[in-house]
Amino acid sequence: MIWIPVFGLVLGVLLGFSFNLYIPLQYSSYLSIAILAALDTVFGGIRASLEKHFDSSVFISGFFFNTLLAALLAFIGVQLGVDLYLAAVFAFGVRLFNNLASIRRLIVNRSRSQEKNS
Amino acid sequence: MQTKHKVSLFLVSFLLGSMLTVQFSTVHRPREDNNVVDNVQLNAELATEKDRQKFYNSEIDRLEQQVNTYQNKQGNREELAKAMADDLDKIKGLAGVKPLKGNGIIITIEDSFDAIAAGGDPSKAASLDYYLYQLINYLNGNDAQAISVENHRIISLSSIRSISMNNLQVNAVMINPKSITIKAVGNIEQMKIGMNLFPQFFREMGKDFKITDVTNGSLTIPAYDAPVEFKYAQPEGDKKL
Numbered sequence: 001m002i003w004i005p006v007f008g009l010v011l012g013v014l015l016g017f018s019f020n021l022y023i024p025l026q027y028s029s030y031l032s033i034a035i036l037a038a039l040d041t042v043f044g045g046i047r048a049s050l051e052k053h054f055d056s057s058v059f060i061s062g063f064f065f066n067t068l069l070a071a072l073l074a075f076i077g078v079q080l081g082v083d084l085y086l087a088a089v090f091a092f093g094v095r096l097f098n099n100l101a102s103i104r105r106l107i108v109n110r111s112r113s114q115e116k117n118s
Numbered sequence: 119m120q121t122k123h124k125v126s127l128f129l130v131s132f133l134l135g136s137m138l139t140v141q142f143s144t145v146h147r148p149r150e151d152n153n154v155v156d157n158v159q160l161n162a163e164l165a166t167e168k169d170r171q172k173f174y175n176s177e178i179d180r181l182e183q184q185v186n187t188y189q190n191k192q193g194n195r196e197e198l199a200k201a202m203a204d205d206l207d208k209i210k211g212l213a214g215v216k217p218l219k220g221n222g223i224i225i226t227i228e229d230s231f232d233a234i235a236a237g238g239d240p241s242k243a244a245s246l247d248y249y250l251y252q253l254i255n256y257l258n259g260n261d262a263q264a265i266s267v268e269n270h271r272i273i274s275l276s277s278i279r280s281i282s283m284n285n286l287q288v289n290a291v292m293i294n295p296k297s298i299t300i301k302a303v304g305n306i307e308q309m310k311i312g313m314n315l316f317p318q319f320f321r322e323m324g325k326d327f328k329i330t331d332v333t334n335g336s337l338t339i340p341a342y343d344a345p346v347e348f349k350y351a352q353p354e355g356d357k358k359l
Contacts, residue, residue, distance in 0.1 A: 012135020
């Protein structure tokens, strides 16, 4: 069922390019942090799906909560004059790599178990 | 996989795709910044500002020297009066109320059968004043120190008006537009740069445009001869001269 997120991603990209949407340049840093949080959520969802404990409510709420929280953290950092967005970058970056490593291990284990069964 | 899961995956992927696109468009959008200038323009402006600074510095030096001259000659009233008279002469020259002499160019604009035969239309001479203004403006912008039209000195109060095809007024005096002589004292080469645009304008009115150089320093520009009265304006500040 990998085509569902791929199709959604492609549709989102096409829609974005067709409407030529953009935001003021000063807000692009917030959006970049929000994208990082969203990527973390997506890979977390893929990992949960592979581990057979995917929960769509947790997934959806996590997506919106993480995205908004990251953007808010970056905004507060700008207001306080502290680079708080670095904390979000670090946290989501580490989690992203952890999730990717887990996904890799799960796929490898699954392929091994399929080889054994065959 | 349940439908609910599929929908949530699709929704999040769709939103992520949109966010990525918006971010991409924002970052790669051409900047609508009117203040963006290239290095060439900045260098040109810097050079102009440096020249201006140099000029102001030399003016400060000159004025300080003038003040020192006055202070040194305070004891001797005759010398002080002479120094002040010299300065007054310089100022009169700059203001145009004193004749000036030097190298320069003589521009002759006169009716020509050849120009009419080549398609020039004398009825267009009604806009002669406009092109004369353009020409004087050009000369002033290219190192002309003093200009006269038909021996009428051009100063800040001067006026040029085409009354009709056959009547032209310079400094409120009627002159014959069939033959106009413009004299300009200044940097000859600088004044002649770009002058090749003007013959065409005047040829369209059926007039010839000729330039003669005067390099022996004998070109004389007369003084502005009308009285300069300031009825509606006075020098600004408390200290009146």
